Amino acid sequence: PKKDCNICPEWDCQNVNDFKNVWVVGEVDENGISEPSLQMLTPANKIASKLNTKIVGLLVGYNVKKYAKEFIEYGADEVIVLDDERLSMYSPHIYARTIAELAKKYKPAVIFISATMKGRELGPYVANTLRAGITADCTDFDVDEKTKDVLLIRPPFGAVLLAYIKTPTRRPQIGTARPNVFKLPPRDPNRNGEIIEEKIDYIPKPKARLVSRKLLPINEVPIEKADLIVSGGKGLGNVEGFKLLEELASKMNAAVAGSRKAVDMGWIPHEKQVGQTGKSVKPILYLAVGISGAAQHMFGIREAEVVVAINNDPNAPIFSQADYGIVADYKQVIPALIKEIESLKKQ
Ligand code: FAD
Secondary structure: OOOOOOOOOHHHOOOHHHOEEEEEEEOEEOOEEOHHHHHOHHHHHHHHHHHOOOEEEEEEEOOOHHHHHHHHHOOOOEEEEEEOHHHOOOOHHHHHHHHHHHHHHHOEEEEEEEOOHHHHHHHHHHHHHHOOOEEOOOOEEEEOOOOOOEEEEEOOOOOOOOEEEOOOOOOOEEEEEOOOOOOOOOOOOOOOOEEEEOOOOOOOOOOOOOOOOOOOOOOOOOHHHOOEEEEEOHHHOOHHHHHHHHHHHHHHOOEEEEOHHHHHOOOOOHHHEEOOOOEOOOOOEEEEEOOOOOHHHHHHHOOOOEEEEEEOOOOOHHHHOOOEEEEOOHHHHHHHHHHHHHHHHHO
16 A cells, blocks of 8 residues: 555555455354354365464354354354344345454455355355455365465366466455355364454444245255255156156155256256256265266265266266166156165065
8 A cells, every 4th residue: 555545445455465364254043153154164274274374253143142162163263253133134235244344354364155045145245345356156265375365266167177266466355165065174162262242333224124034844855955865857858757756755755956957947946956056965875867967967966975877878977977877767767766665665
């Protein structure tokens, strides 16, 4: 920053060396800090050790202070808490404004936000309020050893390349990553750290008022949490094919998922799409039916323990990555599987 310069607001005139620490924004729901935001402590740990700096957890909301210790046990060195009744209702523009105020005060070098439904909305709001950049859906983070810029790594153009993105003249660098891209770090109840309680005088009033909240009935676990997944692709041919998959899934207590083509055909909702523009899953068993195995789909099942593919084309690319493969028409295999499970249950 130049002396006696009045051209731009103080915040815009940055010295990147003033910015330290890696922040992880903790998303809190009725069960505590959400697992996806705790997963962000894993890359935070890597970056903080390369930058020789601290990991700071950020808890913004109402009745959130009680979760600060949990943040520390999972790996935060300290936690900044802004616990305020005026934040009892989540609103992206209010939360972003308060996070931005805290960032202006503490000057973090990098902010990590999990790309949950809320995080996908909050991240760009925070970046915009801070006039900072944001790299969404990163699959890794690293540090440029020479410049100490954080490298936000993501696969553009359908996962055929890896882009290393940095903002050398602007801080904080903001990155999001999807749930399950990083593992949950181990919890250590003996870890200690400082809890800093913050107050903010002005919190804007919400522009919208929440009148009521209705949770949609959930008749199966979300795919990102399921241990068993039966997933269908374009090869199912029609929505009837999915009905058959659902029947098998209910016998196995599995969740049903699908490829992007299946979503595009309207056979399954987008929240059940697996892959680069869908969700990353980590089941014990992933049964891929009528799915060819495109890179963008396989990206979402990197963490699956066992992948079984059913496809009538012996040359389908999925066979080179699956642990087990069945070359057959699914219309023969799935009813046979259902029959077999039923007879096993009777025994
Ligand atoms: P297809 O590729 O058409 O494969 C259908 C398969 O079914 C074939 O292998 C065929 O042999 C088999 N089959 C046909 N009939 C039968 C039968 N009777 N029994 C058994 N097998 C049968 N895709 C995703 O899935 N998730 C993503 O998140 C995603 N993101 C993308 C992001 C970008 C930027 C781009 C460019 C693409 C993305 N895609 C994604 C699309 C991806 O490239 C593929 O087009 C898609 O995954 C293919 O879906 P599919 O395997 O269902 O269909």
